[in-house]
Amino acid sequence: MTMRKRRPFSMLVSTLVPILALSLSISACQDEPQAEQPEEAPIYKTRTLGELSVPVQYSAPATAVSLNTSTLKAEISARIEAIPAQVGDRVATGDVLVKLNCADAKAQQQQARAHVSAARARAELAAQQLQRARSLQKKRSISEEQLSQRQSQDLAAQAELQARQAASLIAANQVKRCRITSPYPAIVSQRMGQVGELASPGTPMLQIVASEGLEISAEIIPTDAPSLEQASEIVFLATQRYPAKLRTLTGVVDSLTRTREARLHFVDKQPLPGTPGRLQWFDRRLGIPSQYLSQRQGQLGVLIAEQGRVAFVALPHAQEGRVAATDLPADTAIITLGRAALAVGDALPADSAADTGADQ
Template identity: 40%
Template structure:
């Protein structure tokens, strides 16, 4: 039989053992956790950008003449090969007729020279004509053939000049400006219509040198304008650094939808590098770091480049379990228990 005094002593001893510091430290600390991928943040960047048309052309006259009419008005959308300006080219029509008439005369010469050669060749069998005469006739035929080829080229040029009396749109676009008026005499090379392509567009943006790599790695790039937000894709980073702004020009293309040419906005993208929020790292000694879960233990992962008050870059798998609540009371290797 154990006396009451002995029982009280045993109970007191057990309570002392329970409250010993070494034993208390072994009790698991309750914490909450989250996967890195659920709490990660990604740096957002932006850069000024402008929508440009790849074809912004001043359509010029290719022949001389008086402008008869300009059916295209400022703001009109025109299709490819639509009539922009018509010229009075009666001179070109007369030149074409002259060239065709000249060809008829040359064809007669070729026919005559051919017949003469055939007759001379038949007479040569009876030695009635000299070989010199035959040679002369063959030379005349060659000259006539050469004149015919030159005249055919002249006819082609006259027809081309006649076609140039109608100035047509080289691409589908919108008329930005009329640069001449009806009744005006124009010369080759004189601009008549300012036309902008609405289909072949690109975005030009100025990106800081240290952010170009993040743009190239970005999974999603957006152009934000006052007309809306458009998904775009990177086409080219121009291999030149501007000496003043230390920027590089990048060219992008629309993926879906298009902003109007000349639209200004901001290029938006996110870095693919994983960061943790500024308030998540804790300090142990002189080092900031994160607590992760490793087989029921807390493991301190130092972040050598971490700065207090700033998001910190990490290179851990997205499914890494991070201690969220209760991390301030932890030390490396401490036993932990996940809170319900």
């Protein structure tokens, strides 16, 4: 039986020693501290506000409204003879719109005139008698009591004459009320009276809408109100563009619509009363596109490069998704790229800024 030869112990040791040395060397290398890698400078891009600015446009629902809408009513009791005005007619100041039967009113006017003539005759007689009484009193031919009586009669006659003249004036006005006329240039919008009907004081005849001096009524969001007051251009958009000018902005916020009413004049031409449309205006200030807005501590604003560091400028009236107006100078450097990685106060190395071309 052949015996297997045993390896010498020295050969085993010579094999293990290099392995152990290699393991210790690797372990020592892992335990050595690694050199710190330098932080990469932030990559950012800026553009001046003047380069990226866009027009700041606002709009609101609006309507062309008439300053006067009147319901014309009868002022006397009379039968309706004719209604020359029809719905849709344009009428001028003083045009006759309704004719009422005037026979009774004219008769009362004639009666009043007769009463005036009689009162005038009595007043003249009383004046003559007073003059004669004064002459006789100088001659001591009548007493003081008789003179006083003539004076009293003269005063009563004069008072009666004035009363009759007032009644005659009322009668003349009643005759004028037989014709209902337009108080201003207007459009007839509704007819209520009918020919042949008996009208009494207060009976509605026609409704008219003023065709001149129209205004624009617009409902403005309170945050947009300052921009309207400073607007460089305002137009009313309907079937065409109508230039407008702000007259007033009410100081009351409607509790239901949560808006403020603006009233504006038409500068030149104007649409028909009641025309619906939209009010459009442009802010005088520069506008920052919504994609460049950032939010910090619950406020919307823009990140800018100022003296080599990041600064945040809050825009109190800015809204997400809308162009924001600002009073910043046109040369303000707006950070347009890399905003998410920047914090307010971060240093901005000049060699880390990208060129000022289009944003990626």
